[in-house]
Amino acid sequence: MVLGRIGHALAPHSHDSADKTDAALETSSRGMRVLAISFAVLMATAAVQAAVVVASGSVALLGDTLHNLADALTAVPLAIAFSLGRRAANRRYTYGYGRAEDLAGIVIVALIAASAALAGYEAVRRLLEPQEIRNVGWVAVAALIGFAGNEWVARYRIKVGREIGSAALVADGLHARTDGFTSLAVLLGAGGAALGLRLADPVVGLLITVAICFVLRDAAREIYHRLMDAVDPALVDDAERILATVDGVRRVESVRLRWIGHALLAEVELLVDHDVSVVVAHRIAVEAEHRLIHDLPRLRAATVHTDPDGPDGADHHASLTPHRVSGRDPSRRG
Incomplete structure (x- = not known):
């Protein structure tokens, strides 16, 4: 599909x-x-x-x-x-x-x-x-x-x-x-x-x-x-601001950062328009990662996941809901 x-x-x-x-x-x-x-x-x-x-x-x-x-x-x-x-x-x-x-x-x-x-x-x-x-x-x-x-x-x-x-x-x-x-x-x-x-x-x-x-x-x-994988909350704020400027990103769903030695790694979830092609969604993800690596100090790598924003009422993760930990990530928007 x-x-x-x-x-x-x-x-x-x-x-x-x-x-x-x-x-x-x-x-x-x-x-x-x-x-x-x-x-x-x-x-x-x-x-x-x-x-x-x-x-x-x-x-x-x-x-x-x-x-x-x-x-x-x-x-x-x-x-x-x-x-x-x-x-x-x-x-x-x-x-x-x-x-x-x-x-x-x-x-x-x-x-x-x-x-x-x-x-x-x-x-x-x-x-x-x-x-x-x-x-x-x-x-x-x-x-x-x-x-x-x-x-x-x-x-x-x-x-x-x-x-x-x-x-x-x-x-x-x-x-x-x-x-x-x-x-x-x-x-x-x-x-x-x-x-x-x-x-x-x-x-x-x-x-x-x-x-x-x-x-x-x-x-x-x-x-x-x-x-405990703690990071400065200001780094999360900076990452969200950077991602929000990427063309095609409708909303930043979550940002997770962790230090591995003196290198910073990121895992990101973004919302994009639901009717764009896989190629376009992929291009948005690549651009988001590129911006993060160049603009967020000491970030060495990022994994970017794109989710469709819409249509209204659609739940694209319904099958995963029973398996997810209760509560929302404090960095998640909306």
Whole structure:
């Protein structure tokens, strides 16, 4: 039946050309490069701080060093994820291996939690058994080095993360920026120690532990959203506006977006005039996908389904109604 074929015209024209494949590989390569450089910078920073911890006995600086070390180690699971993400999709992993970034995120959350627990333990122990801080000047210098190293890494990760569309890399950059400010907090402990306040150092250590816990909360929330296929609602609004401008689209029925690693995928349902040919419906779907891929940032592929709008009273999905989940998609119009 002509109407039925028009109503279910599918156009999964993915634009998976050699250029898009090369672009995907390039984004992963840039991500790997950022991780390698930032790992080296943060490990060098942590090494300098660790040496001062041994010489000074500062528990605040110890907490900051552990935090910086954990931040450096987050590069390992992310590097593995970027490497896996370059593999081609296959019959088992039909969407590819981009989800490895989300698994890496879980490892990152665990590392942050471990650094918070260890820093908190050491701070409490020093509160119960206060100790004099030695080489206070070196503690202050190490704190400044920690801030400078983290701020440089933060800017680098955030810049490249936004350019390649990697939320994990951007989040890791924001994490590094927070680490930089906790490094500055160590200066307070060093200043208090210089004034003879023996509890200043462990108190600042506890404050740093609290700061790490806030970072942990934000990181866990970000990973939870990715695991639950959450996207910014503004992206859905943008996609609907783009689709509404396509010639031949009467109404945007639904838009579903999901992240696979640092790539965005879309599934779209459109209403078109019920008496157009299959060829015309197909052309509308192709144009809709083309507009989305070019105008929606970081969208790599879209599957567009066209449904007939009319005639009045017709239900082109009647046979599917009993099989569909109750309730309507919040993005669905009408």
